[in-house]
Amino acid sequence: MIDLENVAYSYGGGELLSDISLKLAPGSFHFLTGPSGSGKTTLMKLCYGALLPTAGQVKLFDADVRGLTRDDVALLRRRVGVVHQDCQFLDHLPVSENIALPLHVSGRSAEAGGEDLDDLMHWVGLTERANALPPELSGGERQRAALARAVIMSPDVILADEPTGNVDWDMSQRLLRLLIELNRMGKTVLVATHDLSLIRATKAHVQARVLRIANRRIQLAGADL
């Protein structure tokens, strides 16, 4: 699905990431961890075409990102659901319309009013908040709304960058459970987090691999967790 080969990335100064090779197989569940500033977000951005590698090759769904046009990248994002730590919405539209936004922009507005949206809203526990505006939501509600928006197109891959960064322990457990459910439905999931206890708590429920960024490189962290 997502295939990085000897990828390096630099923001101008020295390299932030070097020699990264990573393969996300369909249906896999990966954690990405590492200290702040180690390049977790940068690696995530490489995975959905927001950044181009300065060296090496990134293949998304078997297509080299360097060969993609801007619109190709846009179409690709309909197959990749992204959740950010500080998720942004269209602040003038109610939550339900924000969650349905990917359907609208891809010309599937007809499905936006259907049962699927109601089910999804119920699944993330936002049914009661459907008509609220995004600025009125709490941190946990925003994260769940962002997750719902990321999965409404039924993407093959879900990338979540610190999805539990702004929420308390219970809420982060709840969010992780939603991600585990998605993984059981066959979605590929990659979660970046610096919270090791969250990783431990999750590993009891799903067979997850943990990738750690250290010294600009990525390594498989195994038994020590």
Next chain:
Amino acid sequence: MKGVVAFLERAFHSDSQADRVVPPSGFTAQLTLFAAGAMAFLAVFALALSLAAGRLADQWGEELARSATIRIAAPADQQQAQTNAALRILETTRGVAQARALTDEEQAALLAPWFGATLELDTLPVPRLIEVIETAEGMDAAGLRLRLAAEVPGAVLDDHSRWRAPLVKAASRLKTLGWLAIILIASVTAAMVTLAANAALAANAQVIAVLRLVGAIDDYIAHAFIRRFTLRALIGAAVGMVLGMIAVLLLPSGGDETASFLTGLGFQGIHWLYPLLIPPLAAGVAFLATRLAARRTLEGLT
């Protein structure tokens, strides 16, 4: 051609959801409407000026260029003979389509403003006038003068060209200036819409980022802005055009045919339809300006 049609359909197809993704902006929207209206209003006048000046240039150019006058001032007993001689010369002159001596009644009518209608022409030594209508190629005025001088000593040819030329030149220059004003108005409209669109794009950076993240292609994002500005320019220009046409309609008209340029300012006949082109043109200008601005902004994003 098919591509263009599809493109226009997509551009103007009303997608209420797509229009809603960009938050409403009250004040700048009204400014765009106002500016488009004001520009259309000015464009109506520039158009009226241009068309009126063009009309005058054509009229003067055509009428005066094709006509000349020969004045026969001779002793009363020779006048008829000299007139006939002049007419004979004219018959054999190349470039003369038609020549005829004015009748006494016509001459009296011409003089009436000065001497009153009751004047008996016979009592005055009034010169005889011959009206000469030229063909499209025109005649050789200098040659004709020489022949007249040889055979009709009392004849004076006045081909109007001395005072005609600068007037026609001024009128056509005025017409050019009018068109230049219209082009400037269109450019200013484009500049104004570009500024407004850039402001809107900058103010909505977060909206654009969100749309891009959820998989909106550039066309979708751009058209949300393009539709908005095109529509504003169209509505503003339509209102401005209507007001401009009413103002032109209310201009005093009349006066006789030599009448002044000022009372002739306005539209005539089919020209009344020309201003109707202003709103679609303004919309087209706004469309292109917004499209360029949106493309530039979007290409700077990941």
